[in-house]
Amino acid sequence: PCLITMATIAWYQEKIGAYDQQIWEKSLENADLNGLDSKPKKTGHIKPDLIDVDLVRGSTFSKAKPESPWTALTRKGLVRVLLFPFFFQWWIQVTSISISSCILMLYIMQVAAVLLYFEVPRATASEVFGPMCLMLLLGTVHCQIVSTESSRWPSGSPADVVCGVSFQNQLSWLQACHPSKDRVSAIIWEQGECKKAEMSVLEISGIILTRVKLVEQGMGYLVLGGLITVTLALLPFAFRLAQRLDMPGLSSLPLSELIEIAVGPLNTQAHAFFFITTVQRICLTGLFFFMMCVAERTYKQRLLFAKFFSHLTSARKAKKSEIPHFRLKKVQNIKMWLSLRSFLRRRGPQRSVDVIVSTIFLLALSISFIICAQLLQSHKTFLESLMNWELMVWCASLVLFLLRLATLGSETNSKYSNSSVLLTEQINLYLRMEKKPNKKEELSIVNNVLKLATKLMKELDTPFRLLGLTVNPLIYNITKVVILSAVSAVVSDLLGFNIRVSKVIMKNVEICLKRREK
Incomplete structure (x- = not known):
């Protein structure tokens, strides 16, 4: 049925399209434009000394879809x-x-x-x-x-094969575009001594990858996830105790009576039910926060990649970070710098972590709407429901992790999009022109390439996004307006005064229309 429907759509499209055709378009359709089979051909090849826009954008290093x-x-x-x-x-x-x-x-x-x-x-x-x-x-x-x-x-260890295939694809591209002769003269430090070495993109990226792996990751958010997991697991029992007794009276009761208040009459079915649900809540909530910690660790590693990359052209920072150092004094160096930038941005988990982050974002958004709806419906009895307490704990924890991810993502994006590195290299070129007038023409070409690279990076780089849907300005602004409207309604109902969001709505619509026009 789907194929028949698509065929019908294609037929009707051609049918209505015939009514607005002019003579030139009809003549093109009747002309023979598929005569490639009769044309002579010879073997061709892609020139590896040129770059594509996909290289700067990062889509050259594709991931599994x-x-x-x-x-x-x-x-x-x-x-x-x-x-x-x-x-x-x-x-x-x-x-x-x-x-x-x-x-x-x-x-x-x-x-x-x-x-x-x-x-x-x-x-x-x-x-x-x-x-x-x-x-x-x-x-x-x-x-x-x-x-x-x-x-x-097919394999016994799918992860190794996936990583191997992905790395082989990237390796083959880099070797094709940057053969062994395409190297950069980099400065390295061995036991405090400054030495020079000819290095390729793969070798520099390997050193940076090693440095990233050696950095110890903090345990703060893992501990936080564990605390929230325990809180959510014990919340039902604490809620039942709080409903039946006041807090000072809890200390005067024996343990058996407290257990009976928390779980009800002492019988096998009640004990089995509360034991099962508690184990489930601990395990499943712990798994969810474990996934969030994986996303947070990935974002921290992305920031480390960006941090070490930004240190390449600074002698002091490169020495401190124990990575190679080179200047953008040649066109070939700029090309390799752009290749390394694109390569490092695509290292590590990408789509899989984006799925986790998108899930966190959508879940936090859904819980926020539910809380707003509950407050609008009955704000006086809002805290008398166990589900509302759980939703508030979930919302607070999810928002906390989202703020952390947004901070790390913004810092990473700013380091990769920092144009001060290229501006500094342009100043260095002018200093070289003053010292070496005989190389002024050659250095001027490099300076012009640096200017073009700066413009190209600004053109292709986009602001950091937590969710793929926010790339569309229209959807992003509609979502923001809906959230503002919901929050405004809740605050108006609770505090007794109105918050006008019409100006915010009009401002966002104007911004959206301007972006679409551009």
């Missing part, structure tokens, strides 16, 4: 989680047998929790359906991450 649209991947993820036992072998292929077995145990515990939910009076819906939603979300995200073209390579 999904094999299906995101809608299909989401549907597959939901089905593979809901029917987990039937897809157990697939989960083993994309994870491991130990991890898949643990997920299977959580799946069985989730089914048991649903059955026990109707038998336990003190159980709440958020305790049983919260872990279920988390499991569906984590499974869908992982399905989108692993569903790439590279995942179809």
Whole structure:
């Protein structure tokens, strides 16, 4: 049916297109423009000494792409989680047998929790359906991450093959565009002594990669994720205790009575239910914050790549960072500098981490809308619901991680887009012209190339985005206006005065229209 529908659309497009054709267009359609088969041909080749715009943009170093649209991947993820036992072998292929077995145990515990939910009076819906939603979300995200073209390579260790194939593609391109003779005279420091060496892009990038791996990563956000996980796991029990007793009265009660207040009557079903849901909340919430810590670590490594790259043309910073140092005093050096910039920006996880960050963003946005709706509906009884307390903890933690990622991403983007490096090199060229007048013409060419490189970087570089949808200014401004409207409605309802957002709306619409015109 889809093929028939597409064929019908194509037929109708040609049909209506015939009504606005002029004579010149009809004559072109009747002319024979496909005569390439009869033309003489000879062997050609791509000149490796030239660069493409894709090199500066970074798309030259392609990554593995999904094999299906995101809608299909989401549907597959939901089905593979809901029917987990039937897809157990697939989960083993994309994870491991130990991890898949643990997920299977959580799946069985989730089914048991649903059955026990109707038998336990003190159980709440958020305790049983919260872990279920988390499991569906984590499974869908992982399905989108692993569903790439590279995942179809047969191997016993898919990650090694994917990394190897990706690196071989990048390596072959760099070797084709930068053969062994295309090297830069770089300064390196060995035991405090300054020495010179001819180095290629691959060699310099390898040194920077080694330096990035040697930097110790902090544990702050991992500890924070653990604390939030424990808080969310114990929140239902604390909420029930707070509902029944005041805080000073808790210390005077024995432990058995406190447990009975928190979980209800002491029976096997209640104990089993609360044990299962607590284990599920700890495991699944911990997995989610673990994924967020992976994204945060990746963003920190991206910042380190950008930091070391910005140190290449500074002698003091290069010596301090223990990386090579070279100046942009030749056109070939500028070309290799642009190649290295593009290569480093594409190192490490890209699409997979973007999927995680996009999920965090959309989840935080959805929870924010739910909280606003709950406040508008009944703000006086808002804090009397366990679900609202959980939503507030989730929203606060997600926003905290998003602010961290936004800060790291903005700093990374600013280091790669910093034009002060090229401006400094232009000043150095003028100083060389003054000292060496006989090389003025050659240095002037390099200066002009630096100016063009600066303009090209400004033209191609875009502001840092946390979500791919925000690249579209229209969607970005609509989302911002909707959020402002929701927050304005909540504040107006709670505080009793109106916040006018009409000026903000008009300003964003004007900015959006100007960008579309450009």
